[in-house]
Every structure is written in structure tokens, then in C-alpha cells.
Amino acid sequence: MKILVADDTESVLLLMSRFVEALGHHAVLAHNGLDALACWRRERPDLVLMDMMMPVMSGPEAASVIKKESGETWVPIVFVTGVGEDTTLAEAIECCGDDYLNKPVNFRVLEAKLKAFSRILELNRKVREQSAILAEYYERSEEEKGVVRHLMEQMVNSERLADPQLEYWLTPAESLSGDLIAAARTPGKALHFMLADGIGHGITAALNVLPLTQPFYSMTEKGFTLSEILAEMNNKVRQVLPVGRFVAVALCSINEADGCVEVWNGGMPELKILDQACRVIETFKSFSLPLGVVPSHAMEFSPKRYFFSQPGTVLAYSDGLVEARNRAGSAFGFPRLLDAISTASAGRRVEAVKSLLLQFLDGKEYHDDVSLVLADFGVNEWSRPVCRQSGAGPDLIRLERLVADHKVLWRYALTLGVEELKYINAVPFVMTFVNDIRPLLPCKSDVFLILRALFDNALEHGVLGAGLPAARSIKGRAECQLERMKRLNNLQDGRIEMDLAGVSLAGQLVLRIRVKDSGKGFDWQAWDRAEGTSVSSGGQGLALVRSLCAGLQFLGSGNEAVAYYLPGSACKNHE
Amino acid sequence: MLPTVDINGEVGRVVLTGQFDFSSHREFRQVCETLIANPEVKELLIDFQNVVYLDSSALGMLLLLKEKINAANKSLALVNCRDAVRQVLEIACFGKIFTIR
Incomplete structure (x- = not known):
């Protein structure tokens, strides 16, 4: 240890420092309280042996300053005291001392006390080290929790x-x-x-x-x-x-x-x-x-x-x-x-x-x-989007010519064969693309409904063949879904093409959606005459497409449907 | 909770008591690992006779155990599952991957 020894009597100071050094410690010497203070500030000793009565500044005075300045670090202060100083000693120990030694100093007692303080200092050092580690660990863990909490809040x-x-x-x-x-x-x-x-x-x-x-x-x-x-x-x-x-x-x-x-x-x-x-x-x-x-x-x-x-x-x-x-x-x-x-x-x-x-x-x-x-x-009556895109419709003949000449803004086409139909959910797949086309963003719900209806129609009435059970009742809807799954699993042959194109017509974007299936088609003219009052689920879906779009046409035997949708014109009123 | 172990021929029985949750993690793992390492033991029974409560961490421990048992080519069964224990195992549908007797 580095030990500060303070005494105004030269002979005592010398004797004490010899003792300390004989015990293997390093002694730093001071001749009065003020000197001791300066010495402490300069040398930062581990322990102080301090005389009580000294000129310029007394031992207890210097000790109280040292205690104040040492802060969290514990610097044991041992007063070296003569006979008849009991009251001042008691006061000094109360305010800033840790122990005392009687004069004349006994070598054995000094040795024992220094050993004891060395043990306590070591223990003290360990505790402080561990509490520093603990504090750091706590801080880190709080920070980590903060990060996870932030992450959760974002995710939720x-x-x-x-x-x-x-x-x-x-x-x-x-x-x-x-x-x-x-x-x-x-x-x-x-x-x-x-x-x-x-x-x-x-x-x-x-x-x-x-x-x-x-x-x-x-x-x-x-x-x-x-x-x-x-x-x-x-x-x-x-x-x-x-x-x-x-x-x-x-x-x-x-x-x-x-x-x-x-x-x-x-x-x-x-x-x-x-x-x-x-x-x-x-x-x-x-x-x-x-x-x-x-x-x-x-x-x-x-x-x-x-x-x-x-x-x-x-x-x-x-x-x-x-x-x-x-x-x-x-x-x-x-x-x-x-x-x-x-x-x-x-x-x-x-x-x-x-x-x-x-x-x-x-x-x-x-x-x-x-x-x-x-x-x-079921609380609010489900408001079917009834925003039929009426008024002067787009010039469909001109539009078809543009498409035939490949004069489109963009185009997305895919074909699913019989195996792919079984494991690819086509509409969400296409929606990944639709979600990236900026002008379609505000009306992606409409686009989804149109795609879903056209695809379901192509699958249920085209590829899987007619005769799926009507889905009017609760039981009927469940049966219809089951039957659709069963038939799809057993399907041997069939394909569905989907084709989306963005066409600019007279400065307005028109979305053209074409869905074609390998089925026999259906009597769309009869359906057309009935204006979607048909009871089959497919009929309902197509009625929805008709109400959402500026135009819906069937080609050939009815196995090919083309819908024309005007993004931005009618989709605002049911968002 | 201190699990007790009872070895009878090829069958090692781990009897759990009280609450089976994360606080039992270490003891449970130690006991099971010792049994798995024992070449005499071919089947492990986890006995829930005296268990009053089981939480999701306990289910996680059972999954880990099953993984180790499979790797050691031994068999595992959960036995004497009553009331609260059976209910928790049922909600998690553990009957689909564990033998429960």
C-alpha cells in the first residue's frame, strides 16, 4: 500500500515511516495538516496515518477534507493519538476517522491494523468492481429492452x-x-x-x-x-x-x-x-x-x-x-x-x-x-361498392387496337397450368405486382375484387366445370367450398391465363384485365340478359365486376372475359 | 421442485412435484440428461402425478427433451397427467407428438 504519514514531530514521523516501510509499504511524509492535504492530492495514497494535533491545520480538519474529496473511493484514515485526547478523538472518528492508534505506536499493533485495512480495502475494491459491472450490465439490458420495445411497437x-x-x-x-x-x-x-x-x-x-x-x-x-x-x-x-x-x-x-x-x-x-x-x-x-x-x-x-x-x-x-x-x-x-x-x-x-x-x-x-x-x-350492412363507372365510357375499340399493337404503358401476363392451379394462389400473387403500380394503389381493393371474381369464375365455371352447388344458404357456402377443393385436387387438365395491362386513352389510365380459361365457357348472353340476377356465386361475382368496371365483355364461348376499369374515377366513395 | 428418479429395469421414471415452470429448468434438464446417458434405460416416463401447475416454458422443456430422446433412439411418455396438466397439454395439442398415458 501507499501510506501517507503525517506528524509534526520529526522523530515520530521518522519512526512511523520506518515501521511502515519495514512492513513492505511505501511511505509518503507530511509535517502538518495542510502539508498532508497537498500530499494526498498529489500522491493519492491508499491509507492515511494522521497525528491529531498539528500546526497550520489539525489532523481532523485535514481528514474531513480528504474524506470529502475522496468521494466514492474509500480512503481509511487512522488517527495517531496521545493520552488525554479522548474527547477530540471521539469527535474526529465520528466525523471522518476510521480507526486510531495510541502513542507511542506499538509495531505489532500497527502491523495488525495495516493488515486488517489491507483486507478491507481489497474487499471494498472487489465490491466496487462488481457493482460497476452490474451497473453496466443493467444499463445494457435496459438499452436492449428499449430496442426490442421499439421494434415491437413498430411491428405491432x-x-x-x-x-x-x-x-x-x-x-x-x-x-x-x-x-x-x-x-x-x-x-x-x-x-x-x-x-x-x-x-x-x-x-x-x-x-x-x-x-x-x-x-x-x-x-x-x-x-x-x-x-x-x-x-x-x-x-x-x-x-x-x-x-x-x-x-x-x-x-x-x-x-x-x-x-x-x-x-x-x-x-x-x-x-x-x-x-x-x-x-x-x-x-x-x-x-x-x-x-x-x-x-x-x-x-x-x-x-x-x-x-x-x-x-x-x-x-x-x-x-x-x-x-x-x-x-x-x-x-x-x-x-x-x-x-x-x-x-x-x-x-x-x-x-x-x-x-x-x-x-x-x-x-x-x-x-x-x-x-x-x-x-x-355483420353490424353494418356490408356496403357493396356500388360505384358503377357510368357516363361516357372509354372508346373500347380504340383501346383494343392499342393493346393489339402493344401500345401499352405496362403489361403483366401469367398462365397457370393444372398443377400450378393446385398450389399457387393466383390472385394474391398478381396483387404483389398490382401493389407496386402507383396509380392503382388507391383502388387496389377494387382491383382485388375484380381479379378475384374473374378468377373464381374462370376456375369454378370454366376449369372445374359447371354444376358446383349453389351457395345461397350457410350450408351451401360451406359445401361449395368443399366441392371446389375436392375438384381442384382431382383436376387432370386445365389452365387459366391472366393478363393485366395499363393503357393510356385520351390522357386517362385504363386498366384492362383479361382472364381466359380452358373450360367450355358459359351462356354469358343469358346471364347478360338477366343482368346478374343469377343465383350462382359466379354470377354474383360477375355482377360485382360489372358494377365496378366501365365495361365487361365476354368473348368466344364465354371462357374469356375482359374487364375495363378506370382507376381514380369511382373508387373514392367507398374507401 | 426437485424431481425424483426411479429406475426399474429399462424404464426410468422422473416424478415431478408442485409447479413445473422455468424455475425447474436446471434440475429437470440434469435429471433427464443423466437418464438419457444411462445405457440401461430405454424408456423415459415423465410422471405428472404431483404437478399442480404447468406453464408454456415447461412445454418448451418437454419439446427439448423429446428432441434429445429421439436423438438417443429412446422412447418417451408423459404419464399421470391430471386436471390442470391435462388441460394445458390438450390446449397445446401435445397429444399429436407425445405419448400421453
Whole structure:
């Protein structure tokens, strides 16, 4: 150690410094308090041996300044005291001393005390080192959490969650939530929402759910189906997360146009469908492994369906909500949740659940992330876009000539053969392109509906052949979908061509969509005469195309349809 | 929670008690690894008889265990799953990938 020895008596100073050096330490000498202070500032010794009574500045005075200036570093100060200084010694030790030695100084006692202080100093140094490491670690971990929180907030995208059809609540047990709620609309305006619960809590749980968001948003935006989105999410989770990590997911789609709710549940508590009186009319238990456990080919991604004719609500929640326990150890439970929902009016239901849960917990904290989603369906009469592009239509003959002469702004054509039709979802595929054409952006919903209707018509009435069951009733719609899947799987032969072109006609952009199938066609003239009052689903779809477009023509035997759409003219009134 | 181990011929039984969650992670892994490394043991039984609560981290531990068991060419079964435990396993549909008795 480097030891500062301060004494105004030369002989004592000399003796003490000899002692100190004999014990293997380095001595620095000072002749009074002020001198000691200067010495301390210059040399920064590990320990101070200080006489009490000194001229210019006394020992205790110098000691109190040293203690003040040494701050967080502990510099032990040992007063060397004569007989009869008991009162001043007591005061000095109280304010700034750590120990004392009696004069004349005993070599053995000095040796023992220096050893003791050396041990304490070492311990002190270690503690400070560790607390510095701890502080640094804490800071780093807070910073990391901040980054993940920011990432989560960006990914969760509260803007899209602000959907009039949706009410939600998400509250983390720790600073970060392992629950995730996401919602988005397909180009056809179906509402997709997802409730996911990552394993564990806090940062690791939050990281588990992150891989889900990107496929959810980007594929919903292009109009992919739930099964396709799920397969991609499962691949992502397996690709990114280590073994033993998985994510429980409930994914739901509400399609007002078809009057259909689709639900897929892998590892989440039962989703429920409530009628307007808040009675549970349908439940969707978890019927699949969570995402990330087994490869996609070993998973069943087909959703369960519920067709509605009356308004109602889809209710989804994480187990953190119903399993939240109060001090007495009882769980919040579903009946309380349902009670809170049924007594509140739409728009205030989440608030009602929140306040009932807080009242129930009575100050106790949640042990798990709590999340809740309420999604209404059938409340507003689905407003079919009825903005028929009337008035002086475009000069179609001139337009066709331009197309024939390849005088187009851009063109996108694809052909799907029989195998491709089975595994490529053509419309979302084309939407990837449509989403990139700037003038089409404000009306991509229209374009999606037109493509969907023309493609469905080509597939169901062309390639798969006529005679699909009519889809008027709830049962009929389910049967129709099943039959379509069955026939598509067994299909031996067939192809569909899709061709999109942007043509500039008299300074206006016209979107020309041509869809041709390998089928026998259909009696479009009869359909035309009936003006879309046909009852088949294809007929309804085509009526929609006619109402959206400036023109719809059938060619040949009816296996080729060409629709003309004017972006920007009529699409504003139903956005 | 301290898991107890009971070896009977080729069958190693791990009996869990109380809450099976992330706090049991280390003990559970150690016990299972010892059993997997034991050449006498061909089948591992995880006994939930005395387990009152199971969380998602526990499910993750079971998935990890299954992975190791498969790599060692041994078999695994979850036994005596009652009430709360069975419910959690059912919601996660673990019956599809685990033998549950």
C-alpha cells in the first residue's frame, strides 16, 4: 500500500515511516495538516496515518477534507493519538476517522491494523468492481429492452389496429409483452386478426412472436388465405427460433362479403362467437399444435368456418386474462369476462373488462401477459361498392387496337397450368405486382375484387366445370367450398391465363384485365340478359365486376372475359 | 421442485412435484440428461402425478427433451397427467407428438 504519514514531530514521523516501510509499504511524509492535504492530492495514497494535533491545520480538519474529496473511493484514515485526547478523538472518528492508534505506536499493533485495512480495502475494491459491472450490465439490458420495445411497437402497428370493427387490450406482465395482437385488411376488405402468445415472459417471449408480424401483414395485404399465411409463419418461426421455442396462435378472418368467419387455433384458449345478446353460440377450441413445433407439411392449416346471417362478435383472449389470480388464489375466469362484455356497450367493452379485472385483482399484479380482442361482424350492412363507372365510357375499340399493337404503358401476363392451379394462389400473387403500380394503389381493393371474381369464375365455371352447388344458404357456402377443393385436387387438365395491362386513352389510365380459361365457357348472353340476377356465386361475382368496371365483355364461348376499369374515377366513395 | 428418479429395469421414471415452470429448468434438464446417458434405460416416463401447475416454458422443456430422446433412439411418455396438466397439454395439442398415458 501507499501510506501517507503525517506528524509534526520529526522523530515520530521518522519512526512511523520506518515501521511502515519495514512492513513492505511505501511511505509518503507530511509535517502538518495542510502539508498532508497537498500530499494526498498529489500522491493519492491508499491509507492515511494522521497525528491529531498539528500546526497550520489539525489532523481532523485535514481528514474531513480528504474524506470529502475522496468521494466514492474509500480512503481509511487512522488517527495517531496521545493520552488525554479522548474527547477530540471521539469527535474526529465520528466525523471522518476510521480507526486510531495510541502513542507511542506499538509495531505489532500497527502491523495488525495495516493488515486488517489491507483486507478491507481489497474487499471494498472487489465490491466496487462488481457493482460497476452490474451497473453496466443493467444499463445494457435496459438499452436492449428499449430496442426490442421499439421494434415491437413498430411491428405491432397500432395504426392498423385502429379498426372500427375491432376492440383490443394488451398489457404486459413485465415491461415487454410476449403476447401480440395484429390486425390488417385484405385487399378485399376482409379483416384478419391474430392473437399470439410466445413462450415465457419479457424479452425472450417478445422475440418469439416477432417473426410472425411480417408474414401476417405482407400476406394479408396481398389477399393470401389464412392457411397460406400460417404455413409461412410456421416456416419463419422454425427457421428463426431455437428448438423448444414455439408460439401459440389464434388467427381469424372476418369476411363480410361472404358472411364467413374463419378461425385457426393452435394452442390458444377457446375463441368464441357471441351473438348480439352476448350468448356463446360457437366455440373454437385449439385443434392444432402451436407454430414452430413441427414442419409445415406435418401441420393442418385449414381453418374452421362459421357462416353468419346475424351480427355478432368474435372473442379471443390469452390465458393470462382468465387465469389472472387475486390474493385469495381464485382465477378471473370466463364467466366474469363474459359478464363485463355483456354489460358494456360496443366501444366500451374493453374498458369494462379492464375495470372489472382491476377490481377483481385489487392491487395484485398479473403474473402473465393479458390480452383481449373483440371483433364485430355483420353490424353494418356490408356496403357493396356500388360505384358503377357510368357516363361516357372509354372508346373500347380504340383501346383494343392499342393493346393489339402493344401500345401499352405496362403489361403483366401469367398462365397457370393444372398443377400450378393446385398450389399457387393466383390472385394474391398478381396483387404483389398490382401493389407496386402507383396509380392503382388507391383502388387496389377494387382491383382485388375484380381479379378475384374473374378468377373464381374462370376456375369454378370454366376449369372445374359447371354444376358446383349453389351457395345461397350457410350450408351451401360451406359445401361449395368443399366441392371446389375436392375438384381442384382431382383436376387432370386445365389452365387459366391472366393478363393485366395499363393503357393510356385520351390522357386517362385504363386498366384492362383479361382472364381466359380452358373450360367450355358459359351462356354469358343469358346471364347478360338477366343482368346478374343469377343465383350462382359466379354470377354474383360477375355482377360485382360489372358494377365496378366501365365495361365487361365476354368473348368466344364465354371462357374469356375482359374487364375495363378506370382507376381514380369511382373508387373514392367507398374507401 | 426437485424431481425424483426411479429406475426399474429399462424404464426410468422422473416424478415431478408442485409447479413445473422455468424455475425447474436446471434440475429437470440434469435429471433427464443423466437418464438419457444411462445405457440401461430405454424408456423415459415423465410422471405428472404431483404437478399442480404447468406453464408454456415447461412445454418448451418437454419439446427439448423429446428432441434429445429421439436423438438417443429412446422412447418417451408423459404419464399421470391430471386436471390442470391435462388441460394445458390438450390446449397445446401435445397429444399429436407425445405419448400421453
